[in-house]
Amino acid sequence: MxxxxxxxxxxxxxxxxxxxxxxxxxxxxxxxxxxxxxLNALEAAIQIKEKTDATVTVISMGPPSAEDxxxxxxxxxxxxxxxxxxxxxGGADTKATSHTLAAAIKKMGDFHLILxxxxxxxGDTGQVGAETADYLNIPHVSYVSNIEEVTLEGLQVVSxxxxxxxxxxxxxxxxxxxxxxxxxxxxxxxxxxMMARKAEIKxxxxxxxxxxxxxxxxxxxxxxxxxxxxxxxxxxTREGKIFRDDILAATDTLIELFKETKVMEG
Numbered sequence: 001m002x003x004x005x006x007x008x009x010x011x012x013x014x015x016x017x018x019x020x021x022x023x024x025x026x027x028x029x030x031x032x033x034x035x036x037x038x039l040n041a042l043e044a045a046i047q048i049k050e051k052t053d054a055t056v057t058v059i060s061m062g063p064p065s066a067e068d069x070x071x072x073x074x075x076x077x078x079x080x081x082x083x084x085x086x087x088x089x090g091g092a093d094t095k096a097t098s099h100t101l102a103a104a105i106k107k108m109g110d111f112h113l114i115l116x117x118x119x120x121x122x123g124d125t126g127q128v129g130a131e132t133a134d135y136l137n138i139p140h141v142s143y144v145s146n147i148e149e150v151t152l153e154g155l156q157v158v159s160x161x162x163x164x165x166x167x168x169x170x171x172x173x174x175x176x177x178x179x180x181x182x183x184x185x186x187x188x189x190x191x192x193x194m195m196a197r198k199a200e201i202k203x204x205x206x207x208x209x210x211x212x213x214x215x216x217x218x219x220x221x222x223x224x225x226x227x228x229x230x231x232x233x234x235x236x237t238r239e240g241k242i243f244r245d246d247i248l249a250a251t252d253t254l255i256e257l258f259k260e261t262k263v264m265e266g
């Protein structure tokens with residue numbers, strides 16, 4: 001079985017800064033990491049690999065520095081990494097990103113199963129997985145919280161949506177996006193860390209994908225959507241009052257507050 005995992009290198013969202021004027025994330029303002037949901041997808045793929053004779057290929061689109069994320073994925077158990085990188089891919093929205101990822105998978109050849117995280121913490125759209133499946137013309141299941149069974153022909157999974165949990169079956173080749181509830185990602189072993197440092201990361205440019213993707217379909221040119229404005233909400237501050245001696249005043253204040261918030265109604 002050939003498994004593909006889609007990952008993205010994202011900034012540390014607790015430290016990153018936003019450019020409100022340009023409507024972009026200042027990715028140089030903080031360190032980077034593998035998107036947390038993608039780590040769940042990688043762990044799910046590795047667990048399947050451990051039970052079968054599967055191979056796991058990790059694919060990412062990004063700048064040359066995203067090679068670090070692919071090496072970490074190999075240290076965590078993946079067999080190989082492919083980096084899609086080119087100046088023409090810059091500024092891609094979810095549509096252009098999905099189209100490019102699908103082109104790279106077509107270039108790679110045969111596959112059985114593609115896994116991706118539910119969403120990314122820097123975009124939070126949850127669209128890339130489903131759109132990639134659409135460009136590949138394969139079925140997909142989203143919000144997978146458990147993989148019940150996997151064979152070369154198909155798989156059975158539990159999908160969690162707002163109305164409940166659903167047991168779904170899908171023929172392969174296909175794609176699933178997983179939630180953080182599916183597993184707890186393992187940490188990379190020291191031996192695999194050393195191996196990952198020497199691993200060869202294959203790189204694909206637009207020229208390599210010309211049979212499946214044009215310059216008009218990639219990057220900013222292939223993106224019909226863009227961020228018009230970013231607003232970072234201010235953190236609310238808590239207010240408090242201290243009554244040390246006047247218990248009646250404290251009681252009256254609480255009663256008025258309960259009335260304002262309608263706690264006393266009903």
